[in-house]
Amino acid sequence: MKKLLNDPADLVAESLRGVERAHPELRVDHEHRIVYRADAPVSGKVGLLSGGGSGHEPAHAGFVGPGMLDAVCAGEVFTSPVPDQMAEATKNIDGGAGVLHLVWNYTGDVMNFDMAAELAGAETDTEVAAVVINDDVAVEDSLFTAGRRGTGAAVPVEKITGAAAEQGRSLSELADLARRVNDNTRSMGMALTSCTVPAKGTPTFDLPEDEIEIGIGIHGEPGRRRVPLAPAREIAEMLMEPLLADLDFTGGDGVLVFVNSMGATPMLELHLMYAEIAAILDNAGVVPVRSLVGPYVTSLDMAGCSVTLTRFDDELLRLWDAPVAALGLRWGM
Amino acid sequence: MKKLLNDPADLVAESLRGVERAHPELRVDHEHRIVYRADAPVSGKVGLLSGGGSGHEPAHAGFVGPGMLDAVCAGEVFTSPVPDQMAEATKNIDGGAGVLHLVWNYTGDVMNFDMAAELAGAETDTEVAAVVINDDVAVEDSLFTAGRRGTGAAVPVEKITGAAAEQGRSLSELADLARRVNDNTRSMGMALTSCTVPAKGTPTFDLPEDEIEIGIGIHGEPGRRRVPLAPAREIAEMLMEPLLADLDFTGGDGVLVFVNSMGATPMLELHLMYAEIAAILDNAGVVPVRSLVGPYVTSLDMAGCSVTLTRFDDELLRLWDAPVAALGLRWGM
Known part of the structure; x- marks a missing residue:
């Protein structure tokens, strides 16, 4: 470790x-x-x-x-x-x-x-x-x-x-x-690699070099299934399909699209994932009105990402835009 | 990869x-x-x-x-x-x-x-x-x-x-x-692991499981030396000693202490490093007046960190505090 x-x-x-x-x-x-x-x-x-x-x-x-x-x-x-x-x-x-x-x-x-x-x-x-x-x-x-x-x-x-x-x-x-x-919010995550809890010193789970886990939990809890490593476009589909099936995100005042790093996945890849997710939303008639891209809810040094969608109404959007001054989230002050 | x-x-x-x-x-x-x-x-x-x-x-x-x-x-x-x-x-x-x-x-x-x-x-x-x-x-x-x-x-x-x-x-x-x-600024970094450039697909350099590289470059260029993996306290010393030797950071209006993740190192560890660095600055009579902790200048998925110190005068401090609205740095607007 x-x-x-x-x-x-x-x-x-x-x-x-x-x-x-x-x-x-x-x-x-x-x-x-x-x-x-x-x-x-x-x-x-x-x-x-x-x-x-x-x-x-x-x-x-x-x-x-x-x-x-x-x-x-x-x-x-x-x-x-x-x-x-x-x-x-x-x-x-x-x-x-x-x-x-x-x-x-x-x-x-x-x-x-x-x-x-x-x-x-x-x-x-x-x-x-x-x-x-x-x-x-x-x-x-x-x-x-x-x-x-x-x-x-x-x-x-x-x-x-x-x-x-x-x-x-x-x-x-x-x-x-x-x-x-x-x-009005749903999330779905995936892991490329396990995290390593410091007190244990070894990876929480084994994930072969050619497999990823879809639906991973933020402590490395088991997800829905393991699948072969796939292009980002297909991974985005695997995350978005269950999200969009679970709640109707069309209509209203659009959605917050939050693409989160599990820890070790860099912004270069996250923004690429954002583009794939935005394209899927376009096809589904869902309108992204705000975005958040980065490491916000991580799982130590796990590589992977999660997607969170929030269906806004006018009031939620206004409150989202209000000033905030936390070390992890800051605007307007 | x-x-x-x-x-x-x-x-x-x-x-x-x-x-x-x-x-x-x-x-x-x-x-x-x-x-x-x-x-x-x-x-x-x-x-x-x-x-x-x-x-x-x-x-x-x-x-x-x-x-x-x-x-x-x-x-x-x-x-x-x-x-x-x-x-x-x-x-x-x-x-x-x-x-x-x-x-x-x-x-x-x-x-x-x-x-x-x-x-x-x-x-x-x-x-x-x-x-x-x-x-x-x-x-x-x-x-x-x-x-x-x-x-x-x-x-x-x-x-x-x-x-x-x-x-x-x-x-x-x-x-x-x-x-x-x-x-008025000096930096020094270190790597726990190599990054992997996507077009190459394999790690840029080999770093054994029990070694770290002090003075690494942000593209994986060689640093000063390889040393055995050490506690954070000792790593902080190895980074701060050359920084403080290179420029006198005492006096003036204090310093900006910027502790940067190389990419895969999480905030939990960065804040621990910040505490070690702050203790070294206390001993050296250098006064931290502003801080920045997080991934700002990364090297893909490299694990490790760097420390940057900027010696402020009154004007630099005021300009640092002025509003900024970039996706990687934001306050006051």
Whole structure:
């Protein structure tokens, strides 16, 4: 295993020290492994909390900041944070209007956020609501998940809900909005190579030099099927066919097309994939109105990509365009 | 070779189609492989042109936009664009105040930009100046370079000069400014793994599983030395020692600390490296005032990182902070 680290056991803690040093607009609680926007809690605003296992950077800390999340909890690599962390963060981002948990659908995360809501409610009287993100059409139930996995949808869900929270909307309104974004979003990913979890030191799965995995999970969970390595054009078809079959993306105010690197796949290839995907959308009568291309929800050093489509209405588009200043997503400020 | 592409011969052209589709704020001339900001030429403003071989994404197209470059020329992977491309771009971004070429120091690029300036001057009367970026302290002369290679300094040089160009400064003022940024910037990189050039299909060099290369070039050119794989803390020392020995970064208005991924190294590891580098700077009495952490000047799928330090004065800091809206660098707009 060749990685830039000291002791694998210290990787997450040491990386959080770098996040703190590089980004003074964030505040890091090292004991609880929580990354806050420096001005949290924002008085009168609903606090937005997410988080999960590390190894998906810039998710999750990269989405903390004005216009997006108030805090995230960091677990070990590919491991849910614990309820104590989440309860601590919940209490600290409550500006008096309650806290919304945006939970990626993995069994451990869902259970722990649920316990954290109870803990926070018992200790203070913070009102908590939760929305589960479950956009991955690849499989129902998986290694760590009941139902569909939460993947790329986290970016539009957290971005759009964050913009609405800045407007002063109520907890229940924001929960409805987050559900609406999630319901209008679908994702599908693929791997060219496995990732290597530092604590283990060897690839999570074996993928022969001439095979790829379609429908891969962001922890290397099994996908739909393995197929021979194919041209990008065919891979794009394999990703888009199940996406477009799962939800009608025509009409409305167009779609957000989010082409994500699993980590090791460079922008040169991602933009080529974007062109292939745009051509498929043209043929399907789906209109891309916004794009996002890059590494946003990664799986350590896995090579591969995922596609996430969000069906916009006028309001979702406006909230997507609102200013955001997170280290992983920034415009307008 | 496992990559997301169709025919390797079409990779750059097809990727530029994706750039065009995903980013309507850019205009792509596919015949000449030039990426323009959509509103170029900007009347009365000096036009800024850069470019080089593909495979370093988001460099170069990712630095085109308001507050940064007016256009870039894309070559084949790791291959200089040709003078005709550069001359065409030069003519088309001249808003009447001349054009500044920001040239990464590789022999082919320097020669071709030089010829392009002559061509453009002969055909129209566009006034052209050129500044060569040569920040890499690793080696004097290399596989493709006389003198020092141009690497990470391109980001602060192009950003800061771009901000000053928006203010309406003259061609000679901007050339002086670009030289000043370059003169105050040093870089040093390292590789954990080789990259694989798609047209070749096999790794550019062999690096055993237990060795790393210190001082690597962004095309895989040889560095200073190969050493056994070491903890991040020691690798940070190996990068910082020659940087700090080459220029006095103490005093002034602090430094920009730019920790760059060579492509396949994820943010989790980069932030850990940032923490190690910040600790070394603390000990050396150098004050980090701005940071940039991520993949900006990559080498396809190479794993590894580079560190770039820029010594700020008050003016450089202010211009660094000015708004920029490129796909690879964006804040304030």
